[in-house]
Amino acid sequence: MTEVLRYTAFSDDPAGGNPAGVVLDATGLDEADMLGIAAELGYSETAFLTAPPEGLGGEAGRAFTVRYFSPKAEVPFCGHATVATAVALGERIGPGELVFATPAGTVPVSVTGDAEGGLRAVLTSVEPHVEDVDPADLAEALAALDWPEADLDPAIPPRIAYAGNRHLVLGAATRARLADLAYDFPRLEALMHRLDLTTVQLVHRAGPDLFDVRDPFPVGGVVEDPATGAAAAAFGAYARELGLAPADAVLTLRQGEDMGRPGVLTVELRTGDPRVRVGGSGVRIA
Incomplete structure (x- = not known):
């Protein structure tokens, strides 16, 4: 059974910020599966992670392919779901540098601890x-x-x-x-x-x-x-x-x-x- 995590981004309060779904292992899910999960969850986006493409770079175990689905369609990039995913990963593999291969391009993300013991993530966009x-x-x-x-x-x-x-x-x-x-x-x-x-x-x-x-x-x-x-x-x-x-x-x-x-x-x-x-x-x- 696919585990769907729920995180909020841009707030340290679960009742604030923007909630996102996070699936840390989407291996075996097709587009219909991902869209169905995103629609059932009902958040503006859900992020789905799979293994990184060859040659992406980044530290072993800290690089991923990420796809984003709203309840109605796939979107090429989502900032709050990226932050939510990075925080979820930071809780499991520790703070540090991550690399996400997204449909919009490569997005580096840095995860650090904050003064209150929580985690903060900073993404670097593709060229605007x-x-x-x-x-x-x-x-x-x-x-x-x-x-x-x-x-x-x-x-x-x-x-x-x-x-x-x-x-x-x-x-x-x-x-x-x-x-x-x-x-x-x-x-x-x-x-x-x-x-x-x-x-x-x-x-x-x-x-x-x-x-x-x-x-x-x-x-x-x-x-x-x-x-x-x-x-x-x-x-x-x-x-x-x-x-x-x-x-x-x-x-x-x-x-x-x-x-x-x-x-x-x-x-x-x-x-x-x-x-x-x-x-x-x-x-x-x-």
């Missing part, structure tokens, strides 16, 4: 990029969200950002605008499928290095993702390219507060490295 949004697609997204264009923050212009998968970044001019999320699920889902988007990253700037974010996720079969590591990585690339953050920066993203599952994501940018590092704590859900 940022692209413009077609005005007609932006208009459709705003219509689906029921957001007047006047509620957008002009300092956070709409873009599509990628760091393993694609996210539409929209800036909310006020925290109240961000808090009021009631959207047309089928309409936004259809647009996201057409644009190959994984989430819509809704952002409000609360300080120079502090952002509140929310991520509608209808393509995954859930209304909202509580803490989204892949979108955080994409937003880090976006913030650097558009000058919201310098080349060397550490950003803090707060997510999940409006859902009653608060979490904190740390986004690190480094000069000379286009990749983005996203970190947070994780803990098992009993």
Whole structure:
């Protein structure tokens, strides 16, 4: 029988952050099996581990192939399930460096202990990029969200950002605008499928290095993702390219507060490295 573990990522409280399923040995499971397990569990994503491909690198016993499934489909990359998986492995094989071969590319993850005796994981994204949004697609997204264009923050212009998968970044001019999320699920889902988007990253700037974010996720079969590591990585690339953050920066993203599952994501940018590092704590859900 397949053992399915439950962990939350980006919080040290099982009631916070984003819960993920983790299957540390998915040997023998096919895509239908994985999708069925993810759908039955009902979390936004479940990670499935098998042996690494030849030549992946990394220390023996600390390299893996990882696939991610939402309740509705496979996704190429999932940040919170990566952090959850890394913490689960860290509890079993100890802190240290891990290497994950994902459908989006190779993702190194570092697991360390924290001051309270828990574990923290930091993933390094694949190389990101940022692209413009077609005005007609932006208009459709705003219509689906029921957001007047006047509620957008002009300092956070709409873009599509990628760091393993694609996210539409929209800036909310006020925290109240961000808090009021009631959207047309089928309409936004259809647009996201057409644009190959994984989430819509809704952002409000609360300080120079502090952002509140929310991520509608209808393509995954859930209304909202509580803490989204892949979108955080994409937003880090976006913030650097558009000058919201310098080349060397550490950003803090707060997510999940409006859902009653608060979490904190740390986004690190480094000069000379286009990749983005996203970190947070994780803990098992009993």
